[in-house]
Amino acid sequence: xxxxxxxxxxxxxxxxxxxHIKSVGFRSFPDFMKQLVIEFPKGQGSAxxxxxxxxxxxxxxxxxxxxxxxxLDGIAANMTEKDVNRDGLIPDYCISPDIAISPxxxxxxxxxxxxxxxxxGDYSKELQHTPVGHGVLLRFALPIVLExxxxxxxxxxxxxxxxxxxxxxxxxxxxxxxLDSQQAHAVKNxxxxxxxxxxIAVNQGRRGSMEIKEEGRDPWQGTVVALSLxxxxxxxxxxxxxxxMGVVLFSCNxxxxxxxxxxxxxxxxxxxxxxxxxxxxxASVRESLKGLGSRIWKKEVLVIWIYDNxxxxxxxxxxxxxxxxxxxxxxxATVLAMEDVPEGAMDPTELASRLHxxxxxxxxxxxxxxxxxxxxxxxxATLLSIWVKFIPCLKNFxxxxxxxxxxxxxxxxxRLRKSQYYPLxxxxxxxxTTSGAQAVLMDIASQLGLEKEDFDELLVPVAGDLLTVxxxxxxxxxxxxxxxxxxxxxxxxxxxxxxxxxWAVLRTIFHAHWPGMTGxxxxxxxxxxxxxxxxxxNPKKCDFYSHSDFIFDTFExxxxxxxxxxxxxxxxxxxxxxxxxxxPNILDELEVLLxxxxxxxxxxxxxxxxxxxxxxxxxxxxxxxxxxxxxxPVEVYGQPGSQMEPQHEGVEKFSWNGDRQMANxxxxxxxxxxxxxxxxxxxxxxxxxxxxxIKVRATLMSAC
DNA sequence: CCAGCGCTTGTTGGGACCAC
DNA sequence: GTGGTCCCAACAAGCGCTGG
Numbered sequence: 001x002x003x004x005x006x007x008x009x010x011x012x013x014x015x016x017x018x019x020h021i022k023s024v025g026f027r028s029f030p031d032f033m034k035q036l037v038i039e040f041p042k043g044q045g046s047a048x049x050x051x052x053x054x055x056x057x058x059x060x061x062x063x064x065x066x067x068x069x070x071x072l073d074g075i076a077a078n079m080t081e082k083d084v085n086r087d088g089l090i091p092d093y094c095i096s097p098d099i100a101i102s103p104x105x106x107x108x109x110x111x112x113x114x115x116x117x118x119x120x121g122d123y124s125k126e127l128q129h130t131p132v133g134h135g136v137l138l139r140f141a142l143p144i145v146l147e148x149x150x151x152x153x154x155x156x157x158x159x160x161x162x163x164x165x166x167x168x169x170x171x172x173x174x175x176x177x178x179l180d181s182q183q184a185h186a187v188k189n190x191x192x193x194x195x196x197x198x199x200i201a202v203n204q205g206r207r208g209s210m211e212i213k214e215e216g217r218d219p220w221q222g223t224v225v226a227l228s229l230x231x232x233x234x235x236x237x238x239x240x241x242x243x244x245m246g247v248v249l250f251s252c253n254x255x256x257x258x259x260x261x262x263x264x265x266x267x268x269x270x271x272x273x274x275x276x277x278x279x280x281x282x283a284s285v286r287e288s289l290k291g292l293g294s295r296i297w298k299k300e301v302l303v304i305w306i307y308d309n310x311x312x313x314x315x316x317x318x319x320x321x322x323x324x325x326x327x328x329x330x331x332x333a334t335v336l337a338m339e340d341v342p343e344g345a346m347d348p349t350e351l352a353s354r355l356h357x358x359x360x361x362x363x364x365x366x367x368x369x370x371x372x373x374x375x376x377x378x379x380x381a382t383l384l385s386i387w388v389k390f391i392p393c394l395k396n397f398x399x400x401x402x403x404x405x406x407x408x409x410x411x412x413x414x415r416l417r418k419s420q421y422y423p424l425x426x427x428x429x430x431x432x433t434t435s436g437a438q439a440v441l442m443d444i445a446s447q448l449g450l451e452k453e454d455f456d457e458l459l460v461p462v463a464g465d466l467l468t469v470x471x472x473x474x475x476x477x478x479x480x481x482x483x484x485x486x487x488x489x490x491x492x493x494x495x496x497x498x499x500x501x502x503w504a505v506l507r508t509i510f511h512a513h514w515p516g517m518t519g520x521x522x523x524x525x526x527x528x529x530x531x532x533x534x535x536x537x538n539p540k541k542c543d544f545y546s547h548s549d550f551i552f553d554t555f556e557x558x559x560x561x562x563x564x565x566x567x568x569x570x571x572x573x574x575x576x577x578x579x580x581x582x583x584p585n586i587l588d589e590l591e592v593l594l595x596x597x598x599x600x601x602x603x604x605x606x607x608x609x610x611x612x613x614x615x616x617x618x619x620x621x622x623x624x625x626x627x628x629x630x631x632x633p634v635e636v637y638g639q640p641g642s643q644m645e646p647q648h649e650g651v652e653k654f655s656w657n658g659d660r661q662m663a664n665x666x667x668x669x670x671x672x673x674x675x676x677x678x679x680x681x682x683x684x685x686x687x688x689x690x691x692x693x694i695k696v697r698a699t700l701m702s703a704c
Numbered sequence: 705c706c707a708g709c710g711c712t713t714g715t716t717g718g719g720a721c722c723a724c
Numbered sequence: 725g726t727g728g729t730c731c732c733a734a735c736a737a738g739c740g741c742t743g744g
Contacts (some may be wrong), residue, residue, distance in 0.1 A: 236710065237742070263711085270711050275733085709742080715735080722729080 152190035163238050179224045198223045229266040246274035293448030304461045307333035330428045337420040346459045366699045380610040386559045393595050411688020437471035452486035461493045469494040510539040513668045523661045528554050555672035562613045618669045626663035
């Protein structure tokens with residue numbers, strides 16, 4: 001630097017330094033430092049090298065000149081004796097006080113780690129016991145980093161931080177916990193802390209391919225949790241995650257010992273805190289429910305009441321004749337806010353004026369209401385979706401098929417939203433009796449703070465399982481002559497929930513297609529159950545999930561089989577009868593049939609096939625056809641019998657040679673199709689499509 | 705600086721059961 | 725029948741920390 005530089009301010013000096021560093025090709029200051037302190041000494045062969053020596057010389061002059069030395073001296077002067085014992089790098093507070101650390105355990109360099117160039121000249125004597133190179137940088141940088149970490153941690157402790165627990169609990173404040181938004185918050189407000197913690201958590205091998213894993217250990221979520229714990233240990237009011245963990249543990253009836261253990265580590269808050277807070281929460285929820293009740297009464301919000309019974313088995317500690325395990329029955333209710341309700345839809349006078357029309361309803365009216373074209377379209381689209389799902393060569397049609405459901409066949413798709421729901425207090429009422437249903441309704445009304453006269457203008461859908469609906473219908477029937485609107489229960493609209501409706505439809509399928517005595521291992525669901533070796537199938541009990549999966553699987557298999565049958569009937573066959581060659585897997589065969597014979601098959605052709613399969617195997621007409629009008633070679637099977645007429649039901653003509661199994665299978669595919677569509681329409685959120693299936697089922701059963 | 709909160713620790717009471 | 729044990733829930737006192 002020339003004498004002129006003496007007039008420059010510090011900022012100017014630094015700026016011109018940085019400019020020089022940049023102008024000779026370093027991308028950034030950290031890059032420069034890295035090259036200078038780590039890469040340069042490592043990369044060069046010997047200290048006697050020409051350029052190497054000159055850099056070393058310059059660096060030594062620079063160090064002697066006094067820029068770094070005061071910094072190092074300053075650090076040394078600020079170190080206490082303890083700090084020095086710990087090699088001066090890790091501050092005292094970073095280790096819990098009762099742990100004895102032997103001196104020099106941190107950063108104890110082997111001699112190989114220290115570049116020989118720093119040991120030349122007088123300066124080396126001063127630094128003899130101080131690690132240089134990497135160590136100098138660390139010594140210089142660590143206090144700065146720690147200071148930055150302190151600053152960031154303080155920022156995360158802010159009351160508006162997403163890690164900060166709520167001062168008074170509410171379900172909203174607990175439910176707002178989102179590890180993803182906490183992560184975003186941490187990345188934004190505490191980048192240094194976040195990068196340090198996530199560097200520990202994310203495996204080096206994983207950093208290259210950042211694919212998203214749905215299950216298993218998630219290092220980023222883990223980092224958020226670790227950060228939450230650390231912040232909670234720093235300041236107990238930064239406790240959102242430990243609070244939520246406390247509630248989770250509470251809901252699992254966790255032993256107090258586990259609470260003590262986990263709260264020591266900052267994973268959960270103490271049991272007494274959780275207990276205390278939950279009591280207050282209960283009180284505040286009671287208050288807010290009263291508020292909701294007044295909004296219901298003023299018709300500012302239209303709601304559905306949902307309730308179902310809950311059972312809990314109390315295990316007796318010591319079982320005896322008098323003391324056995326008990327099953328406790330209670331009721332859990334939820335209030336759900338309805339959205340997008342058309343004006344006047346929930347008008348009790350309108351309902352009252354129309355009630356008498358119901359008795360005029362005939363089967364023909366119901367049948368006329370069904371959109372048969374839509375059902376046909378659904379049948380074909382469902383076939384297509386199953387074929388596309390399983391046959392590899394059709395995979396690229398998947399978006400087209402999906403579009404059919406979401407555009408051509410859509411009826412009333414719901415907009416995407418999150419429903420507002422309000423869980424009520426559980427009660428010990430047994431809702432399985434009519435008086436129980438009455439008590440439950442009374443209990444819900446009192447929790448919402450609604451008086452009897454508030455119901456005069458209200459219509460409230462009360463949803464539950466089939467039993468609940470039956471009990472409420474009975475209750476309404478028993479009280480029709482009562483005086484007040486409330487006591488007549490005319491305000492309550494019993495309504496089967498979709499899930500229970502699904503279950504009811506599922507049961508009817510098992511009821512109809514699980515043959516009792518004859519041929520039970522030859523055809524029908526039971527035969528398939530044996531073939532698939534399904535466990536846990538009991539048609540009398542009909543547990544939902546196992547049985548639902550079973551119907552899905554058999555239906556999908558039947559649809560694939562039907563496609564093969566249609567292709568065969570059109571003369572597309574594989575020669576599989578060769579000696580020593582087993583029959584191909586159905587998927588392999590379909591792949592070959594569709595690929596080779598139609599190379600490649602067009603979507604229109606596939607649609608035609610779907611239409612054929614639907615008409616041939618999934619309609620009531622197909623069922624009737626199978627009962628007599630089958631097209632078999634006359635010379636082999638004789639004359640086909642006549643189609644069965646309703647008056648012939650149960651009395652088969654002497655010459656009848658219909659295919660009873662085929663007819664039953666057709667009905668089963670038809671019923672399964674309706675169930676399949678019901679489930680998928682519910683999942684896809686298209687209530688219009690759900691309603692179409694309900695209309696079909698309504699002609700057959702009362703649960704819809 | 706101090707009120708309030710969270711937490712620990714200890715106490716009480718009730719219920720159920722068991723051994724004697 | 726009595727006393728002891730276990731479990732649960734509720735409560736209070738005391739301590740330390742936080743935050744206004």
